[in-house]
Amino acid sequence: MFVVLAVLAALVLLLGGCGKVPWNDPYPEGLALSNTLYSSFDERPKHLDPVRSYSANEYAFLAQVYEPPLQYHFLLRPYQLVPLSASQVPIPRYFDAAGKPLPDDAPAEQIAYSDYLVQVRRGVRFQPHPAFARDGSGALRYHGLTAVDLRGINRLADFPYTGTRDLTAADFVHQTKRLAAPWLHSPIAGVMQEHILGFKELGERLTQAAKLDPVARVQALREARLDGVEVVDPASFRIRINGKYPQFAYWLAMPFFAPMPWEAELFYAQPGMKERNIVLDWYPVGTGPFMLTENNPNLRMVLTRNPNFWGETFPTQGMPGDAEAGLIKDASRPMPFVDQAVYSLEKEDIPRWNKFVQGYYDSSGISSDAFDQAVRIGGDGGPSLTDEMQTKGIELMTSVETSISYLGFNMRDQVVGGYSEQARLLRRAISIAVDYEEFISIFANGRGLIAQGPLPPGISGYQEGKGGINPYVYEWHDGRPVRRGIAEARALLEQAGYPGGRDPKTGRALSINYEAVATGPDDKSRLAWMRKQFEKLGIELVIRSTDYNRFQEKMQNGTGQVYMWGWNADYPDSENFFFLLYGPNGKVEHQGENASNYDNPEFNRLFDQMKFMENGPERQALIDQMMTIARRDAPWLWGFYPKAFSLHHQWLFNVNPNKMANNTLKYRRLDPVLRERLRTEWNPSVLWPLWAVLGIGAILVLPALWMVRRRERSTAL
């Protein structure tokens, strides 16, 4: 034991002898002063192919590599589209059924097609990649690989040669066609087939190609024609949309429409590549500021500066206060500012948080466990950092997410659903009784803003103040919304035909089933809280907890009564939230995202008008009407908009919450010298425990050895 302890102590001492960096530094010594940003991720990205990827944890990597035609301005609010791989934001041109051009203000019903002519930014080149490498004769070097060629190749980096080429309009067209390929399972294929001309037909034509080998599939895709998307010239392409769909521009800011070079797809499709896990879904090929140079999601992901990046500069415009906050200090400077970003896999909150506090991650979210250590909520409800965080110069950023967490009622249900006054009153009573302020305080550490309707702040149509409250649940008192009293809720319940929460048909407490996603012990208290909220009205809440998959199945079948769900904005337009309440988007009948299956003809009619309109007073008037209807019918208990709290160290600059943009790594700037100095200061090795362990070991072992010797030498008599 003593020997082993000594060996371990020696090992630890050896660790310290390796250099001047702190012993607990998890990074190689040579990188201490490098211009590298360190962060973490907790879930392995499933897909890195822009045609399939549709989750925030994947976009954290993907959006730094791929460049769709448009992006969101980093600083300006409300969110504004600006060009990225396109040279300008395309303005749609409208045509009638005969192909005659229509004015910009033509009524939506006259518009048969909308054309988006996208001009491709000049001088953009793809990252260095083996798919573009050419041999002396100009042929693609790594196309037509044989089993012999692939010997010794296990990673993309094992290919010694790389190449590049200019971005062209054909790359965008190829990617748009990929969205229709049935074998690629694009989650937006269903949406796009409603809008892009010929998209559905292309998908059907490609069904046969799905049975071909991967190389033949790519060839078939290249040769296939998508009627609504065409290359006009190498620097521009046109997308033709059925009717009018102003939200289409937002889709052009998502990685789904990022350019994809056919060479890359064909390269990855070759025999022997999939067996080595060298696939497009794993190794992205883009034009963005970074390229994924290490993809080991079981350990770390490394993004390295793309040497071919076209030289985008930091924005010069910002909001009032941005200049004072130092956010436009880097205006007009070429990006990106960091050379590399290393993301380490951290599945557990404790190590992730401790590494941030020790200075080994430059930024961090705040888990519930660490909340009290990081943040204190003042008397006014405002958050501030604890003394420990302030001493370290850590900065807190808060922002309301462009998402909503709500409690939905199944409108097809006989009890909680329907459009009768009785059903409305029941839902309103429940809406008052379920105290979401308390929920936010207990379960979200105060990180949430009460929702007064489906639209979160930052989304067009959202209204603040007295005019924006839900009058059925809140009253305006002393300049703030106040939840109506439980007595009022009980009175509503009585009017609804359930006096004291009793069901007149049975004479017993009204019983409502709550479909809950609950798989862990932490969910128990949440469910108990929810049960208590309904008990205030005398209603018995029956918890039917399940996992998320089965929950989705129940929603699909429409068998639930009450459920909790959420939505994260695809784009900052009210259409992207109101469509969750649009009848023809009902989950049961139409397999859409309207999980409550809410179907109010008046609301649907207004939605059909509103979705085609540009933002402005007219549209706002329609939105207000829709909001009034939705609040009256109460298909959702509006819940809350989550607030994001994030922390970053004083050596990280240009941190500004932007809930729509995912490609924000390029804006970040670091001071690695300050970081290294503070890391060393914060992490001095404490050696006395080692000596104490060795000392205690010696105190225990030496007398024992002495006793052993004495016993052995003692005589029997």
Add this chain to the structure above:
Amino acid sequence: MSAYILRRLLYALPILIGVNLLTFVLFFVLNSPDEMARMQLGEKRVTPAVISNWKQEHGYDRPLLFNEKASGLAKVTDTIFFQRSVKLFAFDFGSSDDGRNIGYDISQRMWPSLAIAVPVLLVGFAIDISLALFIVFFRATYLDFGAVVLLVAMMSISGLFYIIGGQFLMSKMFHLVPISGYDIGIKAWKFMILPVIVGVVGGVGSGVRWYRTLFLEEVSKDYVRTARAKGLTERRVLFRHVFGNALIPILTGVVVVLPLLFMGSLITESFFGIPGLGSYTIDAISNQDFAIVHAMVFLGAVLYILGLLLTDISYTLVDPRVRLQ
């Protein structure tokens, strides 16, 4: 011995089929192919058509165990169970539900698992045996009693406590080692110190107590009295004779786990961010990735059978009286 080994390998076949069937049934009792598809396809805009398309592409559109619509042998072979199981016996693990080659992933991820598991086994074995012999030396004294109490207490503490406690003390308080992480090749060593210490300390309670029991049983036998009568020192009696004769039950416990070292530790790998096969399995279970879960359970069963076979063979090495026939 060859005939014995061959026979044992043949016995393994029905065991593996049984394990396969059990894994399959348990998995699909809890998860339907529709749920698996939803898990892979994400949360937004997933329509029944997309789910159906995914199932067809991944072969989950077939019946689970029996295909009524098929004829002849296809009633059994044209099922998810058959299609997914038969290749496993050729160690062709196929692709995971997200399209990655499982065999390749296993070949990459077994090394980090081994890098932690082997030192924990060797260091733990050395410490446990030494301490157990030391306690046996002082048997029936207050030292023995106190040690047993301490060992029982150590056994009763959750493994998570050792992990979190180790991270808190060694990294957060004393800044001696990285709190978590891993690196490839020789650079991995500084990340191994804490998991190895935690693994060894966490195993001391049960390990020492088990070996103490084995040694106490041996120490009361006649050959020990004879050895002492011959004038051998107590140290020599314990380390040479008692230890040697206790090897059979020790081997039963140690050799059988040797092949399983590849499989890694589920909790340790997750907490320390070690990209081994333990965390691979945990991820697969939470992602409802049947292909990986199936492959890992099958591999675990094969390795366990191999471990038992190795144990039998090792008996012949440590005890000349044992013959495998």
